[in-house]
């Protein structure tokens with residue numbers, strides 16, 4: 459893999475102070491890139507970022523910041539992760555959601571018009587599919603967003619595709635499934651893993667909503683970071699690729715694995731199922747494998763083990 463292409467490459471990372479963004483930034487710095495992070499720190503934290511001579515943090519709102527074209531002008535690669543993340547949050551406040559996820563995305567793509575940017579990698583979401591009618595979910599699976607967040611991420615993708623077609627902006631979209639890793643805030647995607655780890659750390663019983671047979675495709679953050687690098691170097695403009703582990707685990711299996719890893723003597727309790735959650739999810743990652751050479755490397759037990767070591771070590 460031509461990772462050396464990131465050496466001295468100027469990269470702009472929107473949302474770079476967040477969970478996935480900060481992992482991407484660390485990797486880019488490690489590869490020798492010059493990184494500018496644009497983040498309004500609404501959920502991200504400056505403390506997620508290392509202090510580094512090749513890193514600049516611009517604290518600003520993507521939807522309103524002046525001089526976006528100047529930030530983009532010198533960039534070779536743009537990684538677009540800034541978003542209001544969360545289905546429930548978007549149902550409470552659809553305007554902020556659309557402002558960042560739709561208007562912010564359009565502003566970014568428009569700033570990349572007539573620039574030297576080689577690739578804009580947009581972080582999309584499997585939420586756009588809604589409830590799966592068949593598994594695994596391929597890119598052409600019917601799309602039925604069930605929240606304003608899912609709709610806004612889908613809109614970000616459509617704008618990316620049209621920006622490629624109409625403005626020749628080289629956008630590539632990655633549809634993440636359930637990303638986990640550190641630093642992890644409680645959110646609706648990885649909530650279950652962070653809540654279980656928190657309960658296990660305190661020696662408390664784990665609570666599963668429903669019978670635990672609902673399933674998710676959990677993908678480790680380092681695999682998602684790698685997918686971003688691969689898409690920057692090899693993705694086809696206007697295309698979208700699923701990024702997951704390609705496997706699914708039930709929540710019951712997840713709980714058992716986490717109890718085993720942590721060695722805690724706790725019980726699994728069951729509460730009534732929660733409304734508004736999809737039943738099953740699993741990515742078909744064959745397009746990303748073929749087109750990008752994407753191959754997830756971290757199995758769930760290994761990723762959880764790594765997280766637990768960091769949690770108890772810190």
Ligand SMILES: NC(=O)c1ccc[n+]([C@@H]2O[C@H](COP(=O)([O-])OP(=O)(O)OC[C@H]3O[C@@H](n4cnc5c(N)ncnc54)[C@H](O)[C@@H]3O)[C@@H](O)[C@H]2O)c1
Pocket residue numbers: 472473474475476477478479496497498499500501502503518519520521538539540541542543557558562581582583584611633634635636637638647648
């Ligand atoms: N975590 C997942 O499982 C998952 C799954 C699918 C897609 N995604 C997508 O991946 C991306 C990163 O998500 P994450 O999990 O790291 O979430 P996160 O909330 O940790 O990161 C989002 C970042 O964007 C910043 N931000 C929000 N609004 C902004 C604005 N208006 N201007 C500038 N910065 C702004 C936040 O401060 C934060 O640092 C998002 O685009 C999200 O939709 C995440």
